[in-house]
Amino acid sequence: MKPAISESLPLLVLDDGRPGHVNQSLAFARLTGREAVRCRVSFRHRAGKALSYLCDRIGLAVSGLIRHDDVAGPFAAVVSAGSDTWYANRLLARRLGCRSVALMLPKGYRLDFDLIIAQQHDHPPVAGNILALPVNLNWSEPAGLVSPEDDRPVVAVVVGGDSRHGKLDPDWLESQLKSVFNVCAGSRFWLTTSRRTGQNVEKMLRRFPFDYALYYSSDPRNPMGDFLQYADRLFVTADSTSMISEAVCWGTAAVDILPVIRTLPTGKTGRMLSGLQKDGYVHLFDGAPGDARRKVDLKSLLAEVRL
Template sequence: MAVRKEGAATEKVLILSDGKPGHVNQSLAYARLLGKPYEVRRVSFRGRWGKALSYPLDRLGFLTDKLFFVEDELPFCSQVVSAGSSTYYANRVIGTKLGIPSVAIMLPRSYRRNFALIIAQEHDRPPAAANILSLPVNLSCPQPQGLVQRTGRNPCVALVIGGPSRHFRMNEERLKVQIEQVFRLFPEGDFLVTTSPRTPPEIDKLIETLAFRYRVIYSREPVNPIADFLAIGDYVFVTQDSTSMISEAVTFGRACVEVLPLESTGEKNKVGRMLSPLADQGCLHVFDGTLGGKNHKIALKGVLEQALRRLGY
């Protein structure tokens, strides 16, 4: 595990990646919210045995870099941050080796919880501890790309369509009825829409038949205009399936947020536990054919900075 030699002090954050965008994006958001430079390194265990051994070794306090690979040499950095079970052991080993704080995003189950800081989501029901920051949302830091601009003075109404999961079914007819209700609520609206990597083909076809000024079908055009929607929209409608999309909507921009409910598969899920407190705080409204006018935003930057000051970092 080679470390790049640099003499000057740095505030650079080392981000460990397991290759999963949902995990890496939260680590990127951490660095961006704090305004710190960062470098990303991919880490992976040396086979299944590496991960299996990491649990008992961590509990015993035995830290070794022989269990995992790091892509490229490590930069000179001030802290190491990661999300995902395949990164936590490496996070702790590297932090200890370099003598810098280790930050874990999401609750590191099956590992010791003595990281410098753990940023957990309330819907995961983390225990109370001085080093655990419990948030009502995922970490996010949307960055508009200029993919779409606002036109005219009519209400700008954006829809963000996810897809089915083990927790939710996405029914074409139900979604069509919901979208038509939205259209009727804004007779002069300027309508934008994007689908996502999980959106099924029949929903893509439905979206193509409806009157949107700007339309992204992700399966054919893999761009992400969500941050732009949040920056210019008056209302943003987000399907219920994605905690990450909902988190972005309630932490950035000025749009009122409506969540389009989906049919539950019956599996217990954390989305319901996430939505209720956000609705109580005025961050969103679960769409019922009427508009809630809820646009309170959670200031993640300030929450993070306060937590780090409290811990002496």
């Protein structure tokens, strides 16, 4: 039997080794005011994931399919994101007698988790246990890596890289950045790259006179929280739903999207950007910066969540 709703019990966050997934679960804990206990999980065998879909469909709980750290409750809920965690989520929640929370739409599995927090661009079905958000869950706070040295406005540039949704065209990005430097002349320019930024893109970026630049290839820290605290304008490449989500949830910067090729990406990233642009959260850079400063208030959207 699941415990009564408790405001004090921690969350068990399942860790599949993918930071983008784990960070969403940790953000959920922060946004709901909960402590988080991390637990590594994985399938025992290569065929385990395929078998988990079948077992889940017929309601069969096979603990031998997964391996995980030793854990002991009580917990308010098991929380996880990503297809390598959802079967483990259901098994552990059942064993620990707590609720199950799936982040992102758990395609291929039954949708009867206690709570599913999905993204609108995945077109989740309408159901009482599904909360659809316009962005990925995220949390941001300053890291103390950079701060303004004078009263000039800060223009921050966040560059991703190649993904399964498409490749970043360095020549096209270079032309856009030249426009950014031109139309935002007199500002301080900051830059950060990501783990996906290719060497050819980085080489191009080093030709620009950024006042502050952090290249992930040589310094794998994250100044995004500082950028969001201080920037007046934020330019983000259109390849990462996580970077875009963070940009439209925190700070007061106007957010412009830099397409990685001459058109917006298709698929879920394109659907997400179209929705955010329509609702005034982002502006698609067209040679002139926009003034899209509206922010998604994740805490308010999660205010009704009870665990």
